[in-house]
């Protein structure tokens with residue numbers, strides 16, 4: 001398409017990130033997307049999604065001149081206005097590439113509304129009268145679209161068909177199609193997908209219909225998401241998928257041949273939903289809860305895409321020992337998906353609250369001592385993350401500044417565990433029951449909206465004043481330093497005490513090994529029967545006191561507890577971290593094998609980091625040879641680790 005240049009569409013000389021969300025260029029405070037309709041077709045040969053995104057915008061600023069959308073990778077084919085008669089009128093647009101942070105934030109699409117005037121003046125007046133404008137954009141994705149990973153058939157479980165999945169959180173929705181890619185904005189969605197038979201192409205929403213386009217041998221599916229969601233919750237997956245039901249509202253999608261195993265593993269999903277509903281006194285509004293098991297390159301443990309939680313296949317431990325991840329993702333249905341962080345500086349409002357819910361569910365299912373043990377293990381990871389970044393680092397604060405950077409670069413357990421500890425602190429001040437009522441009120445007040453932490457503070461203070469006598473309430477509110485908790489870097493200002501009966505068992509076994517007194521048979525018997533969390537606490541204890549263990553003792557512990565073969569991937573990964581810390585080069589083969597079969601960043605980051613400390617050269621060579629096994633997001637983050645060594 002060729003445009004004649006005129007005065008109005010070359011004036012965006014200094015496009016700036018939005019002040020309310022520094023990770024978007026969109027002018028969502030002037031105009032907001034309300035309804036998004038996607039029509040997407042996948043071509044596996046070309047590794048390409050092609051289609052249209054039709055968006056209804058509400059105009060807030062009556063003198064609006066342009067709509068600025070985030071974009072990072074896709075090619076734009078056309079941009080048209082859609083009027084009531086469903087005619088399409090071409091609009092002038094520009095892709096802005098002059099920004100310095102385009103590597104992180106992309107190259108926004110600027111759509112010039114005034115160009116409608118040139119074509120049709122009455123149409124232009126009408127959109128401002130109605131305060132509504134519908135725009136349809138035709139696009140196709142490119143290899144620069146980091147939110148999408150294509151897998152060859154060799155990289156799948158059955159090795160018969162290729163596979164594709166998306167990961168939009170935090171700012172990758174803009175790598176699928178142009179949009180207001182900010183959690184400040186929520187919209188309803190419709191999606192229509194098209195894929196070659198016999199594959200299945202899903203969208204994270206409620207499936208409304210599916211049919212076969214037989215002349216073209218394509219499977220067409222239609223989905224809806226009628227609860228308004230932020231862009232980071234948009235999700236697609238295509239592959240040879242099958243479905244197994246778990247319960248009335250829960251089920252599992254997985255590669256053909258895997259879904260029955262997965263349904264067994266995640267059988268507790270329904271229970272988790274019920275406990276969360278009871279705790280928050282708020283129903284599960286999303287109706288359906290399905291879990292999608294991905295190939296191993298999925299970079300996270302789980303991702304709370306609505307109606308379709310994405311998970312790593314590493315959760316299929318065969319003993320249901322990783323189902324806390326499901327509890328976590330289910331909890332996001334309220335904290336995150338109904339009530340959403342307004343920007344990435346408030347990420348802890350998603351993750352800290354969800355960690356808190358996750359441990360409430362575990363307390364209900366496994367008891368107080370187990371939930372406390374999880375908090376202890378969580379605190380260990382908080383301490384090592386803060387040490388890793390340095391106590392003054394911006395990324396150790398609950399409200400980090402992400403200007404000009406991709407928020408994924410600052411991702412760690414800090415928003416989870418520091419956020420969690422702050423909420424436990426707030427809970428201890430008022431007691432469990434009042435805090436539960438506060439959480440419930442918070443969800444009721446802010447569902448379908450996007451919030452920052454001060455919105456929660458207001459509900460907390462209101463409820464405390466309402467539910468406690470005035471003097472007590474004042475006393476409590478006066479000692480809570482919200483600003484200190486949220487805006488200061490480093491360790492939490494108040495040290496939380498977590499206590500669990502399990503720590504004694506852990507300490508005893510550690511002591512026995514250190515003194516060389518253990519009876520190998522009973523040690524194995526004890527360890528084998530421990531809950532995963534106790535095993536993790538034991539290994540954490542070794543890691544913390546690594547100097548007290550010499551290499552031969554570490555190898556002895558490995559033999560006696562059967563550490564490499566027998567347990568789930570969380571246990572294995574921390575074991576490999578220990579062997580790297582200790583410089584046990586005989587173990588490298590096992591580590592390599594693990595790194596070639598896992599794509600979860602929680603494992604990749606510490607293992608590559610440990611290996612870099614031990615042997616930068618070989619770690620680098622191995623990564624170079626294997627990096628295309630990993631998701632683009634993981635690949636970039638691990639590459640950054642190597643680059644920072646230079």
Ligand code: BES
Pocket residue numbers: 169170300301302303304324325328329332351408411416602
């Ligand atoms: N929403 C996160 C995953 C995420 C965070 C993706 C930031 C992209 C950017 C998800 O809910 C999560 O926290 N997953 C954890 C689960 C764990 C805390 C139980 C994970 O993947 O390890």
Ligand code: ZN
Pocket residue numbers: 328332350351354
């Ligand atoms: Zn989460």
